[in-house]
Amino acid sequence: MIIYNKTWLANLIIQDQMNKSVIAGDLPKEEFKNIERTYPVGFYSPNIFVRTGLFVLTCIIALFGGCLLSYIFWDTGMVDSGGWILFLGLISYIALEIVVKKKNHFRSGTDDALLWISGGLFCVSFVWMTAKLNWFFNNGDLHSSIPIATFALLLSIYLALRFADSLMALFSFLALLSLIVMLAIYHLSFGASILPFLVMLISAVVYYFFLSAGSKLKFVHYQHCLLFLQTGSLLTLYLAGNYYVVQQLGNELYGYTSIGPYKVPYPIFFWPWTILVPFIYTGLGIYKKNVILLRTGLVLIAIAAITFKNYYHVLPIEVTLVLIGLFTLAGSYLTIRYLKTPRNGFTSRELQQDTIAGGINMESLIIATTQLDAPKGTETRFGGGDFGGGGSSSTF
């Protein structure tokens, strides 16, 4: 099923593992070179910058190539149909297979671009041919999108399995979720009322399945996909029970009924879910030393806080900010001090430098992009309009 050379994939895992040891300073460079020679990897997978460049350029080629072909065949009248889109999709898919098979591209940017272009074209042609250009699905009736979701699901599962693409795997999970949700709404009389629980159930099953799949040899080539799927299912598991999400989606489904605006039923269940689940994730993440659980939990704590803030205004926003800021600073300071010498297998030191190829420190890039507004922001706060960024206005 998988298109790539399996020996190379296995060798890649070995090399990645050994590379970590080299960075951590456990494995001498010469020994690594020997391992590299004994377990060669023939893939063409360049660094992230070349990958970005190749992605952009492949999109340009596909776009203008499609235009050129359409232009040439314009007079024949074939262009104005779903079949033409299918044809273009097939061309890009064949190009993808050739690039991967003959040129051994593996996460090189070119294959990423072709994968998504061909997938997108297939979906568009499917919609075109089944819905016969009726883009608006009978005035907002989502019913006709069930076959589309089914098609997208099958297609993305195929592509994810064949090309071991992590984003595609995540996409197929989302397609599965939306398909089941739509089926429940349209084919179950009580479907809409159990939606949150249905999504939770599916996410939990999916998470459990892919968590246990991580240790199985069968899935060894899909490690990246598994990580994405775990993160995705953890997120949907939480969001399905998040108070704000439930209320908004309930509003979408029911709107204003005769008894007034939509109210979330069982707040006794949904509020604790909203607040507690992120902490459970974080706690479990630390307990099990699972990075995905931990990081997802930390992000979700912030979302839980915002959700809570949205409904209950205990403190004015600025006091909340100051308090949370102080609390986070103090907490991380104490943790860093506590973990200065590793305890219980935890450390606050970094085990590997977070540099990417090309000799760039990731942190400096992040600070460079996010701190841009900081000084301007702090000054305009006092401006009240007329001081405006300390003379940055054009009148100055």
Added chain:
Amino acid sequence: MNTDLYKKLHNEGLISDETLEKIIAKNTTPLFSLHWELKTLLYLGVTLLSTGLGVLIYKNIDTIGHQFILLFIAAICAGCFIYCIKNRNPFSREKSDSPSSFYDYILLLGCLSLLSFLGYLQFQYHVFGDNYGLATLIPMLILFYVAYEFDHIGILCMGITNLAIWLGLTVNPYTILSNGLGSNNSLIIPYLFLGLFLLAAGYVSERYNFKKHFKFTYQNFGLNISFLALFTGYFTTYDNALSFLWLIGVFVLAFILYTDALKNKSFYFLLLIILYAYTAISTLIVRVLFNMNSEAAFVMGLLYFIGSAICLIIALIQLNKKIKES
């Protein structure tokens, strides 16, 4: 993590006994690093705290005494700087490793509150009068001094942004794009000079081995600002016959930076330069084709984009190989 793989490689004679022992010893007590999480939390804490303080002061400006607020910010700022001075490593022309990540973010907090302090001082007491140039020059000088003295790249970025504010513009590319520099011709030249100045600063820090690792930041700002200024210059004078001079500027700059990036093996800059130069060539060719205004020109345009993109892909792949081998 299991050590089976290492044992297997050891049996094949690829890993020495010494290395295997070291790895097995390390794996009996595997470590789980919270480094990334703690750093993010620190960053979040500093940002939230400084934002919250700013809003707090702004909202209560009439009720609390001004002196009290000023004192309060000054206390935070002084506290941060005292902590940093106590814990700092001695100044060095090379990269001096920061004592801890906590230190980095406390320094950031100190600088943010210093900016608040100076801004407040100016707003309430007009310390610098109507001389806004001076009001932005002083924070800028302080920021640059702190960045060099304490070796902090984040503060260097803030300093560069303030330099741009001082010049009467803002560096944020999004605001440039949304405002459209086109309506504001007079800013192109200072903008271009700022970009070239930053590039020169990057060159100097490498050439004279003074905080060499700052070069990336200088070059990143300088490169984007210069190219954007040159392109804006071209598009604002589009109808003028001499407008191609701006694009010549793009090519000259691209060539100089290209040799430099190749020397330093920086894929990031190479990609940026190639894409900017490609855009410049493409705008020229599209312009010529537009002037021809025929069906053949349309087809030629399509062929140009397909062909040029293929050539660039090949070039990128070759370049990647070349740098890797050297």
